Amino acid sequence: MRGNTLYIVVPCYNEEEVLPETARRLGDKLKTLMNAGKISPRSRVLFVNDGSRDKTWEVITALHRDNPLLCGADLTRNRGHQNALLAGLMTAKDKADMVISMDADLQDDVDAADAMVDKYLAGADIVYGVRSSRKTDTFFKRTTAEAFYRMMDLLGAETVFNHADYRLMSKRALEGLSQFKEVNLFLRGIVPMIGYAADTVEYERGERFAGESKYPLKKMVAFALEGVTSLSVRPLRMITGLGFLVFFVSLIMIAYNVVRWATGNTVAGWASLACSVWFIGGLILLSLGVIGEYLGKLYLESKGRPRYLIREVLDGEPGERD
Ligand code: UDP
Ligand code: MG
Numbered sequence: 001m002r003g004n005t006l007y008i009v010v011p012c013y014n015e016e017e018v019l020p021e022t023a024r025r026l027g028d029k030l031k032t033l034m035n036a037g038k039i040s041p042r043s044r045v046l047f048v049n050d051g052s053r054d055k056t057w058e059v060i061t062a063l064h065r066d067n068p069l070l071c072g073a074d075l076t077r078n079r080g081h082q083n084a085l086l087a088g089l090m091t092a093k094d095k096a097d098m099v100i101s102m103d104a105d106l107q108d109d110v111d112a113a114d115a116m117v118d119k120y121l122a123g124a125d126i127v128y129g130v131r132s133s134r135k136t137d138t139f140f141k142r143t144t145a146e147a148f149y150r151m152m153d154l155l156g157a158e159t160v161f162n163h164a165d166y167r168l169m170s171k172r173a174l175e176g177l178s179q180f181k182e183v184n185l186f187l188r189g190i191v192p193m194i195g196y197a198a199d200t201v202e203y204e205r206g207e208r209f210a211g212e213s214k215y216p217l218k219k220m221v222a223f224a225l226e227g228v229t230s231l232s233v234r235p236l237r238m239i240t241g242l243g244f245l246v247f248f249v250s251l252i253m254i255a256y257n258v259v260r261w262a263t264g265n266t267v268a269g270w271a272s273l274a275c276s277v278w279f280i281g282g283l284i285l286l287s288l289g290v291i292g293e294y295l296g297k298l299y300l301e302s303k304g305r306p307r308y309l310i311r312e313v314l315d316g317e318p319g320e321r322d
Contacts, residue, residue, distance in 0.1 A: 002170070003097035006033065006043040006117065009088035011081055012060070013050040015104040017210040019059045023047075023070050025110050030069055038117050042095070044315065046071045047104070048088040051078030064314045071315040079308045081214070082185040085165060087308040093174040095315070100168045102129075105208040107136075108166040112203035116168040125173045125196035129166030132202040148224050157231035158192050160200070167191065182230065183300050183307060186223075189231040229293050236294060239287045246283060 008026055012019065026045045033039045049057045049072060060072035073091050075084060085101055092099045098120045102108045108129060116127040134142040152159050165188060169177070176194040192198070215223070228235065253276070 002120075004039050004121070005095065005097045006030070006039040007092035007096035007099045008045045008113070009048065009085065009092050009099055009101045010045065010104050011048045011050055011084035011088060011101075012052065012056050012104045013078065013081070013084070013214050014052045014054045014056060015211060016052070016055045016059050018105050018208075019047070019056065019063070021209055022104050022106055023063045023067075025106065027067055027069055029110050029113055033114070033117060038114075038121065044069055044071045044092075044095075046073060046088055046092050046315070048072075048084045048091075049074045050081070050084035051075050061314065071313070073313045074311045076309040076311045081165075082187050083308045085187060086185060087310060089169070089174055090178060091310065091313060093171060093178065097171050098168055099174060100166075102166045103164075105211065107205050107208055108164075109203040109206065112166070112201050113168075115201040119199045119201065120168055120170060123197060124168075124199040125170040126191060126194065126198040127168040128160045128163045128198065128200045130160065130200045130202050131162045131164070131205045133204065134162075136205060136207045144220065148227075151224070152189075152227060152231070155228050155232045156234040157189050157228060159189050159227075159231075160192065163188060163200075166203070170196070172196070181304075183303070183305060184226060184230045184297050185307060186227045186230045189227055225293070229297060233294070235290050239290055242283065242287070246280065 008030070010022065010026070015022075023045070030039070030043050030045060034041055034043065047060045047063075047070070049060055057072070057074050060070075060074075063070040064072055073088060075087060079087070089099055089101065098117070100113055100116055102110075102113075112129055116129070119127045134145070137145070146162075149159060149161050153161075169191070173191075173194050173196055176196070177190065180190050180193070182190075253272075
């Protein structure tokens with residue numbers, strides 16, 4: 001039988017306003033699951049402070065003092081949502097049999113965790129939380145997010161539709177994840193590559209409980225680009241395809257021009273010439289850009305810089321602290 005120690009990992013960036021409420025609900029959830037005998041008493045909530053500039057770490061420290069079920073890990077600086085999440089998962093991996101990751105803002109329905117644990121106990125190694133609707137999102141966020149999933153699909157990256165980072169992973173799935181060494185991290189694309197038995201749980205995504213989104217448009221676009229270029233080389237192939245197409249078109253153009261020349265019509269055609277200069281120029285710049293994107297990734301990967309550094313971890317049994 002597999003063990004049943006659960007860790008809930010929550011990345012937090014400037015979340016002092018929501019943390020007390022999040023901690024209360026997650027603490028209660030742990031207690032209920034423990035009392036039902038589904039998870040072991042060694043289960044914990046692990047808040048990862050992603051270099052917040054507000055009092056987030058102080059709040060986490062205080063929460064830990066009052067309730068040893070609530071633990072914390074403090075990153076040395078802000079490394080972004082995906083890296084903070086990875087730091088939490090890798091810290092929890094050694095102590096837990098299953099880990100649920102969720103956002104700090106209570107948009108993910110805490111009660112879906114029960115179903116996730118049930119599916120783990122029934123044998124699943126990865127359980128994806130899938131949003132059943134996007135009613136509470138703004139029109140903008142909904143359309144951009146759905147366009148993003150479609151585009152990922154089109155470009156050949158395997159992702160789970162309408163799944164963010166609310167999911168359960170078993171210990172061996174996490175060990176699998178730890179072998180993916182890429183620095184350009186896009187977790188929701190990497191997790192399906194791990195394999196094992198996967199399942200899904202549907203939930204309603206609510207509104208942010210307090211505070212504001214830490215994902216402004218700029219970060220969203222960067223995240224989407226990161227996702228595509230980290231998971232798929234299809235854009236590079238598309239350039240090759242485009243190259244062939246343009247070459248083919250230019251052959252036709254040459255034949256056409258020769259015919260025009262032979263029939264004595266050489267002066268006309270300035271417009272088509274000017275157009276093609278722009279067209280080819282634009283195409284070359286675009287292609288160089290895409291290649292540059294991948295080159296930049298290679299550059300970062302080749303350095304093999306650490307994806308996060310942890311300053312301090314608050315964890316342990318009540319008696320063994322300090
Ligand atoms: N987050 C983080 N580091 C960052 C940005 C965000 O750890 O640099 C965390 C944030 O605290 C939250 C989660 O990532 O727990 C998702 O962020 P948010 O809810 O702001 O994103 P949205 O739901 O608006 O997409
Ligand atoms: Mg949110």
